[in-house]
Amino acid sequence: MSGIHEGRVGLHHSSRRNSIAEIFSVICEKPLSHVQLACNSSHFALPCQGKNLLIYNITDLYNKPPLQLVGHHGDVSAIVYGTGIAPLLLCSASEDYVIVWDIDSCYRKAREGAVPSGTVVGTRLGKVVHLSMCPTDRRVAVSSGSKIYVLKTEKEEVLAMLTGHLGPLTASEFCPWDPGMLVSISEDRTFKIWNVAKAEVLFQSAVLSGSPLLSIVLLDQSRQLVTGSADGQVWSYTLPDDQKCHLVAKLDLHKVQQKYDKNLNGRDPPTGGATDSYVWIGSSDGLYLIDLATSELEMALPLRDSPHLSFSVSGSWAPSQGQNNKMHCLVTSLFEPRVALLDVDVITLGNLCSYWETALSGLESLSVVPSSPLMPISPLNAELPKRDTKALKKTGQSSQGGVKDQALVFHTQVKSSGYTVPPRSTMFTPKTNTKKKSSTPSKTSKNTGSLIIEYPSDSAAPSVPHIQQSVSTLPTPIHSLQYSGDGKQILCGLGDRSVLLYKSSLAGHPAVYTGHNKAVSTVCWSHCRRWFLSVADDQTLFIWPTVGSEPALTMGTEKCSKSVRLAQFYYLDKFLLLASGSSLHLYLHHMDTSRDDIKRYEQKSMSKLTQSLSMRSGTDITALSAINDFFSYIVLACGADRSIQVFDMNRGCIAAEISDAHTRAVHHITQNKGSMFSTQTPDSYNLFLSSAVSDGVKLWDLRTARCVRRFGSSLNRCHRCSAAMSPCGQYIATGSEDYCAYVYDIRSSTFVHKLKRQSDTVLNVAFNPATPELLPEL
Template identity: 40%
Template sequence: MAAVQYFIERFSVTCNKPVSHLQLACCPSHCAVPWQDKGIRIYENNNLEPPLELIGHHGDVSAMVFGTLRDRLVLCSASEDYVIVWDIDRCYRQIKEGVIASGRVVGTLLGKVEHLSLCPLSAKLTACSGSRVFLLNAEREDVLGVLKAHLGPVTASDCVRLFLRVLSAIVVILDFCLRNIIFELIIPSFLSVNFLFLCLGNGKQIACGLGDGSVLLYNSSLTSNPAVYTGHSKAVNTVCWSHSKRWFLSTSEDPTLCIWTANASEPVLTMGDDQFAKPIRSAQFYYLDKFLLLASGSNLLLYLYHLDTTRDDIKRYKQRSKSKLTSKFNMKSGTDITSMSAINDFYSYIVLAAGADRTIQVFDMNQGCVATQIPDAHSRAVHHLTQNKGSPFCTQALESYSLFLSSAITDGLKLWDLRTARCVRRYESHVNRCHHCTAAFSPCGRFIATGSEDHSTYIYDTRSSNFLHKLPRHTETVLNVAFNPAKPEFQMFLSL
């Protein structure tokens, strides 16, 4: 016989206005309801004594949520004027002492807040107001950031683990031979977790693109303060060095592309959103820096460019650098490009592009056509492609340059041979279920490094499907890896 569940009404409260559209608060010990619009009444679930009344808002209370901070029960409440955090035990104590219960204001004039969410692990609070989500410090008045990606009103948010992942990122330098950490750097940048890209260039400098739209340039030892480059209004999704190492480019979700030189904080060349119908998914220098190669929507775009670093003091914001679209290539199926790879270290006419339809297409830039298409390369869309481009500091066998890697969520890492367009090896020891973990060839071409969601980095030998080394004890998911082209070291980016 099936068990019968009963709901027992403990008590009922009549409000002066309908509250079905408001976020009410309830926890195992207490519940809270708005009272006379601007006030709050807190009832104990197991004690029907007169409720605790909280007064502090000047506008109608629109959202409430219970939570814990430092093992103390708190209530977060919001109206158009304030977001207030109330310590429940302290409020009871103040009432007994004959003092008006008071709370801590953590947000001011955010608009009508529809939803609140509290993260007890990091003491952070999200407040949904209109189309924006405010990220607040729950212990003091401090707006950590504002999310503006939604086009319509935001009705709910959840930050159970969000803030542990967005407040900082770590770059780690490891000795590949000894498996020792040489240096570790914490980058306290808001929203860097989803968009931090490492690019080592000649091994002497490290460029990091962050989610706040900035690019940081470190020396390889990570011992000095970085140079900061700001020119994007949204998250950076690509960073790439030129072959000459004089320039590096960055692209953003704006969508814009900027080319920088290390000695200037302003971009030498900016290509704006009027040139691109969709965001730039990938970009790089190509053909020994002669071209710029971009992936936007379903198109591969090839630009000629001229960089001029001189500035007119009167018209200093008018750039003298130029760019011109020379060729445009489309994916056969018209699907959007999710990843792209080309070699810039030597003259190569091969460009790889992965589509949202799970295909990998090989473009012959000499003929201007698709030379080979690999259907159903993975069970999901490929999020990362990389070719074995070698290094000027060591040599490889000629056939090694025909190898490339593809990564897809839940489908591991595959090694492909361009000559046969077939998968020659799979690597599945690492964990990649939801994040876009990337992989990299070592300069000698013998090893592959990949990030993993089990807080480790895996090193594979290209001749075996089993991992050679597992580098554990990281604090979070390892997203990006990059080898130093001149030393047996590699860098990793971890999300925190």
């Protein structure tokens, strides 16, 4: 890709796309590559002989001559249409005048034989490089030099003069949802947000690039600001009501096109679903469709691949959404005095697939919630062999191991001390002091017999600090943490080789579990909450009982050829899922905490390998995720080659692969697991998150293997910060290196809260499955 050197980047909000064709071309007296041209759904305008204007009707280009407007004494340098609200207005500017034309009135005068005329609203404002009409068509912003003049469109009156940029302006645009706000960009490589009435700056960006910013667009629905520079860089910022802009995404057109070409394999991407985050970007070498929600290139229309066009390098673009599924683009040639009207035939984006989908097939059948029973040969049907209970009875041992319970007095003629007699208890005693039922609705679940309080589905994201607890007197990183399924306990894996078990209130002293020789990298609860496992950098895995201080099962290199890096309980605790090297191992297990007084250190717990599956490319596994709270066949594994591979454990194979999911290897992946306190639709469980250093957090849909949203506000340059989804499925939290935890609404790319009570990098975050609480850990 040749970049955007000397060409103006044209940005246009749209949700349509398909092929490109040239429907009109005209040779001008001089090149117009640096002139702002005007195009809307019905008309386009361009200079003629430098000083005059030609107005073309798109619906009748060849049968009706263009309308000629005369009024400027100098060469026209900028033209813009109004919003299209009757009457249709056109504003044109040269060094001598800024003129507003009523197009309908000009057509009427031309039919009557009179000379069409406009209203001069500005005089001798210098060379104008850009014009912008406000949403009400009552004001026009004139960018000239380093100043912005805000003029009335009815008469000659300067409402405001905005100064502050250190270099010449390149563009300025009124905010479509707030006509009193204006955004400007300049060759000083910054943008400013202005309060027009007070002529003051509300926000000023840092220097964004080494090249000038050339174009800007404001997206109404998503409240975003998008700007592009001469070196092919594109930035997307949120534009909230408080004008505190936050960077959502940064794109390099050259890199995203290379990625697009690599994955597309020369095939045209299929059509797909409309979204309000799509933006057309015109550069010197073509037209690109970018999905800002995912920061992915969805469509590329290179000019060099369209031999029927009259030029291959463009100077400026003036796109406009047309009628009847048409998008019109008025384009100037960079080196020739030629202007062409391009027609992009668009199709409703019903199931827009990115290049991820073109390489995948049959993904419609993939679902986290099973839609078919287990196959007879499925690895998930495996069972441990039954123990020899007869042999245990002969040795006086129970089937759980250990010495058989006996009375303290063994003589049958002597009355026992009562240790073998079951305690007396009164069961099902009726309550006699019950209160009358309140008429207020109950906060418990719909099942009147359940005592589980439902997670509030309409709750706001956690934002109020509750408690802060230091886990150690020495600086000790927390590498992993997890709430128990009932939300009453918290596991923390520390860098000092220990595991801490807290109450969810963080009150009191934690239970401490030690035994690893290196830092604990992973902790995981079992579904029954009687066990939890820990994995450390010493290549060992321990399974601990919640009551006791010694591990019930230890696994190390004797079980796997390579060190165990990741592990979790799977399939409602039936299996242990281990990642070792490039392989996934599925182990059946049996936990037994009983001890024999003679063979005190003999471990009675056992594990048995059921299935081993390898990554398709043989790459090492860097992250792992599977749901244990209900039966699911899907396991997600990430590779060092930046891929995400989907394993179908019912069939025992790789069902799909997403290559180049991030720019670096994925270090964290997690699914939408919900909780026992919340109810979500089955389809929502097909969403999962992935994180990579310097590439932010991405939200994926398993059914299409497509990234549906990207979250990039958090800072993640070198540490492996994790992410989590709330039990209600509405919020996402992620750690950050700027000592904060970010909370996002899943429907938006911008964060809703930035939690700042930390003193170091936030590595891990976890939502309480029972109540709307977020736990960030350093």
